[in-house]
Each structure stands twice: as C-alpha cells, then as structure tokens.
Amino acid sequence: ASESxxxxxxxxxxxxxxxxxxxxxxxxxxxxACIEKRGTLGGTxxxxxCIPSKSLLNNSHLYHQILHDTKKxxxxxxxxxxxxxxxxxxxxxxxxxxxxxxxxxLKKNGVxxxxxxxxxxxxxxxxxxxxDGGEKTLRAKNIIIATGSEATGFPGLNIDEKRIITSTGALxxxxxxxxxxxxxxxxxxxxxxxxxxxxxxEVTVVEFLGQIGGPGMDAEIAKQAQKILGKQGIKFKTNTKxxxxxxxxxxxxxxxxxxxxxxxxxxxxxxxxxxxxxxxYTEGLNLEQVGIEKDDRGRLVIDQEYRTKLPHVRVIGxxxxxxxxxxxxxxxxxxxxxxxxxxxxxxxxxxxxxVMYTHPEVAWVGQNEAEIKASxxxxxxxxxxxxxxxxxxxxxxxxxxxxxxxDAETDRILGVHIIGPGAGEMIAEATLAIEYGASSEDIARxxxxxPTLSEAFxxxxxxxYSKPIHF
Ligand code: NAD
Numbered sequence: 001a002s003e004s005x006x007x008x009x010x011x012x013x014x015x016x017x018x019x020x021x022x023x024x025x026x027x028x029x030x031x032x033a034c035i036e037k038r039g040t041l042g043g044t045x046x047x048x049x050c051i052p053s054k055s056l057l058n059n060s061h062l063y064h065q066i067l068h069d070t071k072k073x074x075x076x077x078x079x080x081x082x083x084x085x086x087x088x089x090x091x092x093x094x095x096x097x098x099x100x101x102x103x104x105x106l107k108k109n110g111v112x113x114x115x116x117x118x119x120x121x122x123x124x125x126x127x128x129x130x131x132d133g134g135e136k137t138l139r140a141k142n143i144i145i146a147t148g149s150e151a152t153g154f155p156g157l158n159i160d161e162k163r164i165i166t167s168t169g170a171l172x173x174x175x176x177x178x179x180x181x182x183x184x185x186x187x188x189x190x191x192x193x194x195x196x197x198x199x200x201x202e203v204t205v206v207e208f209l210g211q212i213g214g215p216g217m218d219a220e221i222a223k224q225a226q227k228i229l230g231k232q233g234i235k236f237k238t239n240t241k242x243x244x245x246x247x248x249x250x251x252x253x254x255x256x257x258x259x260x261x262x263x264x265x266x267x268x269x270x271x272x273x274x275x276x277x278x279x280x281y282t283e284g285l286n287l288e289q290v291g292i293e294k295d296d297r298g299r300l301v302i303d304q305e306y307r308t309k310l311p312h313v314r315v316i317g318x319x320x321x322x323x324x325x326x327x328x329x330x331x332x333x334x335x336x337x338x339x340x341x342x343x344x345x346x347x348x349x350x351x352x353x354x355v356m357y358t359h360p361e362v363a364w365v366g367q368n369e370a371e372i373k374a375s376x377x378x379x380x381x382x383x384x385x386x387x388x389x390x391x392x393x394x395x396x397x398x399x400x401x402x403x404x405x406x407d408a409e410t411d412r413i414l415g416v417h418i419i420g421p422g423a424g425e426m427i428a429e430a431t432l433a434i435e436y437g438a439s440s441e442d443i444a445r446x447x448x449x450x451p452t453l454s455e456a457f458x459x460x461x462x463x464x465y466s467k468p469i470h471f
Contacts, residue, residue, distance in 0.1 A: 007033050009340065010126050010140035012118040012285065015043020017317025017329035018146035019102050024337040026109025033138055034111050035118035035128055040099040041106065043148050044318075045326040048168040051098055055091035056171060056195045057357050063087075064198035064232075073396065082199060084175065091171070114138070119286040123310050142312050142340050145292075145300060146333070147285065149278040149318035154183060157245045157252075157274060164247055164272050167192060176200045177271035181254055183242045186214030187356045189275035190229065194358045197234050204235040204267060206242055208259050216323075216354055218368040218417040221403065225362050225419055228399050232359075245272065280319040305345065306336045314339070328352050353431045355424040360386075360400045363427035366415030366434050369405055378408035382440060382464025386420045388471040389456040397421045402460035404440050411439035411465050422453050429457060440464035 009025050011018045014036030022034040040047055066080050106113050116130040118138075126143065128136045151166035153159055161169030170192040176199045182189045185207030197203040205212065212229075213222040226236055239259045246253045254267045280298040287294075292308045293301040299320050306314040314336050317329035331352075335345030356362040372379050382404040386392040400420025406413050416430035433443055443461035448454045459468040 006139045007031050007112075007141070009033070009142045009144065009337075010118075010138045011035065011144045011146060012126065013043065013144075013146035013148060013317070013319075014038070014041040014102075014113070015146060015148045015317065015329070016045045016326040017148070017333050018043070018144065019106065020330045020333035021144050021146060021316065021337055022111045023105050023109050024334050025340075026106070026111045028337060028341045030142075030337070030340070032111045033114050033140075034106060035114045035116060035126065035138075037115070037117040037131060039115065039131060041102040041113070042095075042099045046095060046099050046102070048171060050326055052091045052095050052171045053167070053191055053195070054357055055094045056087065057191060057359075059087050059090060060195045060198040061359050069396075082176070084173075084199070088172065088174075117284060119284055120290045121286075123290050123313070142314070144336060145282070145285065145308075145313065145315045145319060146317045146329070147319050148281050149324055150281040151274065152277045152279050154242070154245065154274045154276065157247055157272065159274065163252060163270070164245075164274065166274055170196070170273050173271070177269075178202065179251075179269045180204070180271045180273065181206060181252075181267050181269040182273045182275055183254075184275035184277070185209075185212035185236065185238070186275060186277065187354075189273065190225075190234075190356060190358055192273055192275065193234050194229065194232070197232065201271075202235075203233070204237060204269075206237045206240050206254075206256055206267070208239075208241045210239050212236065212238065213356065213362065216364065216368065217356075217362065218364060218403065218415070219370060221362060221364070221401075221417045221419045224399075224401065225356075225358070228360065228419070229358060247272075278318065278324050282319050305339050306332065322349060323352060323354070325352065325354070348435060351431055351434045353427045355427060357424060360397075360420045361423035362419045363423035364415065364417040365427055365431045366413065367405070368415055368417060372405055372414055377414070379405050379414060380408050380411075380440075380464055381405050382460050382462070382468075384456050384460035384463055384468050384471060386453070386456055388468075389453060389459075390470075391451040391453050392421060392456070394451070395421065402426075402456050404460045404464040406440040406464045411441055413438055413440055413443075418457075420453070420456065426454060426457055429454065441466075 008030040009032045011034045025032040116128040118126045121127045126138045157164045167188045180201045180203045182193050182205045185205045193203045211222040243255045251268045257264045300315040302315050316332035318324040331347045335347050338345035353365040384402050386400045387398040392398045403417040405415045440461040448458040462468045
C-alpha cells in the first residue's frame with residue numbers, strides 16, 4: 001500500500017454531494033481528495049438519475065408531441081419513427097459531457113480524484129481499494145461521507161435491470177415494452193411512466209396511497225396531475241398495494257389488492273419498474289470500526305453541523321436525513337465546507353423546491369395545504385389557471401394552475417404549488433420569495449414581463465390577497 005500523504009479533507013463519494021464539496025473545498029484552499037468507485041463522477045444524479053431521465057423525458061415528449069400534437073398548429077408531418085438506440089445515444093452523450101465536465105472542475109480546483117472504494121481504517125485514515133488494483137491509504141484531518149442512496153427492492157422480485165427494473169434499468173431499456181407496471185406512484189414512477197407511455201408502452205401505475213406524487217405534493221395538484229397523466233394514457237390503480245410477484249414465467253405476474261385489504265387481482269407485465277423509494281447506501285465503509293451510528297432507516301446520524309459522533313467526520317446528501325434531492329445535497333456540501341473552514345454554515349430546509357419533470361411539470365416549495373391546515377395557522381389560498389394566461393394560450397399548452405398559500409394575517413407566503421408548463425423553472429421565483437420572507441402582495445406588485453407564463457404566477461399572488469385581473 002502506498003501512503004499518499006496528509007489531506008485537510010478526504011471525501012468518500014463523488015456524487016452531487018461529494019463532488020460539490022470537493023470543488024468548494026478546493027476553492028477554499030483545503031488540500032482535498034475525493035474517492036469515487038463508479039469510474040465516473042456525478043453519482044446517481046448524473047449517471048443514472050436526474051440527468052439521463054431529463055434527456056429521455058425531453059426527447060420522448062418531442063416524439064409524442066410530433067405524433068399527436070402538430071395538426072392544429074399547422075404542421076403536417078410525414079412518417080414519424082422512433083429510433084430508440086439514437087435516443088439512448090443522445091442521453092449517453094449528455095451524461096458523458098457532464099461527468100467529464102465535473103472531472104475537469106475537480107482538476108481545476110486542485111482536488112485529488114481517487115478512483116476506488118474507500119473504507120475507514122481508523123478515525124483519521126481511509127483506505128482505498130483502487131479500481132485499477134492495489135490500495136492507497138489517505139490520512140485526513142476532516143472526512144466527509146457522501147455515499148448516497150440506492151433503490152429499495154421489492155421482496156420476491158429479482159431485479160435484473162432488464163425485466164424487473166429500478167430507475168437505472170428504466171433509463172436503458174433496449175426496446176419499448178408492450179406492458180409495463182410501475183410499483184409506486186412517486187416522482188420516479190411517474191417520470192418513467194411518462195417516458196415509456198409516450199414511446200408506446202401500455203403503462204399501469206400501482207400506488208398504495210390514495211394520491212400520486214409521493215410525499216409533499218399538494219393533494220389538489222396531485223389530483224390534477226393524475227387526471228392529466230391519465231388523459232395521456234397512463235393507467236392508475238391508487239389505494240392499491242402490490243402484495244407479491246412472480247417473475248418465473250414469460251410475463252411477470254403481480255398480485256395486487258386494495259390497500260386496506262380485500263379482493264386480490266393479478267396484473268401481467270413484460271417489464272416491472274420498482275419505484276417504492278430509495279434508501280441510504282453505506283455498505284463497505286467499515287463504519288462499525290469507528291463507531292459511526294445509523295438510525296432505524298439506515299441514515300447516518302449527524303448533528304446540526306453534519307457531524308457524526310466523531311466531530312471531524314461529517315455526512316451530507318442522501319445517506320443522511322432530509323429529502324433525497326440533488327439540490328439539497330449541493331446546499332449541504334457548501335455548508336459543510338463552510339463549517340470546516342469558518343465554523344459557520346446554513347441550509348434552510350423549509351425552503352427546498354421539488355420538481356416532477358412530467359408534462360406538464362409539477363413543482364412546489366414550502367408547505368402544502370394539508371400541512372398548513374394541520375399546523376392550525378389561518379391561511380388564504382389564491383389560484384390562477386394557465387388556461388387564462390395569454391402565453392400558455394398561444395403555445396396551445398394550457399393545462400394546469402398556480403396555487404399560492406399565504407398566512408391570513410401577515411400575508412407571508414407559506415407555500416406555492418404549480419402544475420403547468422415550465423413549473424420547474426417558475427418555482428425558483430417562489431423559492432426566492434419564501435427565502436426573502438415575501439408576502440403575496442410583494443409578488444403581485446412586482447412587474448412581470450408580458451406575455452410570459454410568469455404572469456400566471458403573479459396573478460395567483462394577486463388572487464391571494466386581492467383579485468386577479470384576467471380571471
Ligand atoms: P417516493 O418515496 O417518492 O415514492 C414511492 C411511492 O411508492 C410512494 O407514493 C409509496 O406510497 C408507494 N409504494 C410503496 N410501497 C408500495 C407498494 N408495495 N405498492 C404500491 N405502492 C407502493 O420514491 P421514488 O419515487 O422511488 O423516489 C425516490 C427518491 O428519489 C425520492 O426521495 C424522490 O424525491 C427522489 N427523486 C426525485 C426526483 C425529482 O426531484 N425530479 C426524481 C427522481 C427521484
């Protein structure tokens with residue numbers, strides 16, 4: 001084993017949490033090493049998550065639109081064909097460009113990128129089993145664990161990423177399945193259901209709860225989303241649980257029943273996507289050796305400053321508390337480095353946006369109506385439909401609504417929930433507003449360019465404390 005000298009910081013994991021921490025640490029002048037075993041940087045998000053899924057979502061949407069939504073726009077198209085191999089290639093090209101870009105940024109900021117699997121030897125020593133063979137030992141004043149998460153499996157179904165797949169397999173199918181069943185109507189389930197249904201699969205989503213969208217989505221918005229996605233051809237079975245599955249036959253048989261118990265039914269599928277959540281991934285770190293604790297859900301236990309029981313070992317991203325979102329991990333990465341460098345750091349967990357990249361998109365920030373109701377705070381709701389927005393009308397893309405919820409006494413914005421075209425970009429304005437403690441009137445009295453979709457946002461704010469103009 002070669003000794004590679006001391007580092008101010010060793011980061012285990014080169015996903016969004018780890019690589020952002022590495023760049024920030026390099027900028028701050030810390031001698032930093034980042035250990036990653038995948039062979040490419042960027043973790044789940046860049047390699048098998050956010051980025052490849054957005055490529056497929058964008059291009060499958062274009063395909064679907066060209067097939068079904070051109071005539072009324074005055075565009076006559078001839079033969080439209082899917083070239084799935086090329087669509088996958090386009091995705092791979094985007095991913096490759098971005099992972100290489102991250103590698104360049106690490107180099108530019110003087111970070112040692114160590115390709116291999118890291119594990120603790122003692123509190124200040126990390127051993128790396130190098131991908132190319134051999135071993136390297138790193139000594140560190142500070143250590144950050146950023147090893148991310150993995151898809152939760154389903155008992156009885158063997159994930160082979162071909163017939164029984166997680167999101168990883170759903171981004172790499174080599175042909176369009178005839179029948180696809182998605183277990184779990186959360187964000188992963190709905191984004192992948194959209195991709196494959198647009199490309200021609202018959203897709204059924206089975207969701208345990210009465211509402212789709214996963215935790216956090218406002219009930220009213222989730223209802224609209226289900227209606228719109230249903231019109232696009234996705235079938236839903238809500239209040240339904242998958243009890244067991246059998247993948248030994250030529251098709252996969254899933255036994256489903258009402259969530260509260262009741263009659264059983266069998267669903268057949270050529271491909272089953274398991275999308276029932278993700279869990280922290282911390283295997284092989286030898287954490288027991290140094291006494292770092294996990295909670296009952298496998299999350300590494302930390303304090304407000306991301307410190308484990310060992311104050312110089314911090315944890316950020318999916319393998320600890322909070323929503324499993326890339327942008328949350330990025331915020332933590334910057335804050336963790338600031339704690340190391342200056343003793344101060346901050347992330348506002350009450351103001352982290354969520355986006356579902358279906359069409360239309362769904363996006364929200366702050367609390368949903370059920371949460372606000374449960375908190376006992378008196379509130380007002382203001383909504384504005386995209387069908388009354390001039391730009392949405394010219395785009396022939398009018399489904400959806402903007403919904404504001406503000407404190408009835410102070411008018412301070414408590415939550416914003418959007419379903420509509422471009423919701424994922426629009427939510428940034430709501431996030432900034434909540435971060436600045438804005439009232440709905442603050443937004444309503446801010447000039448918004450005409451004609452833009454953002455005017456729907458402004459008018460929903462107007463509807464919250466007064467009346468909208470165009471509805
Ligand atoms: P999720 O927790 O968001 O949703 C899983 C859904 O599966 C839930 O609605 C749950 O009720 C349902 N479910 C669980 N067991 C079931 C069963 N036996 N039968 C039927 N339904 C069942 O999980 P996910 O969609 O897998 O996403 C995992 C994580 O990745 C989440 O934290 C998500 O926010 C994140 N993610 C985010 C994005 C994005 O922001 N665009 C995209 C992908 C993933």
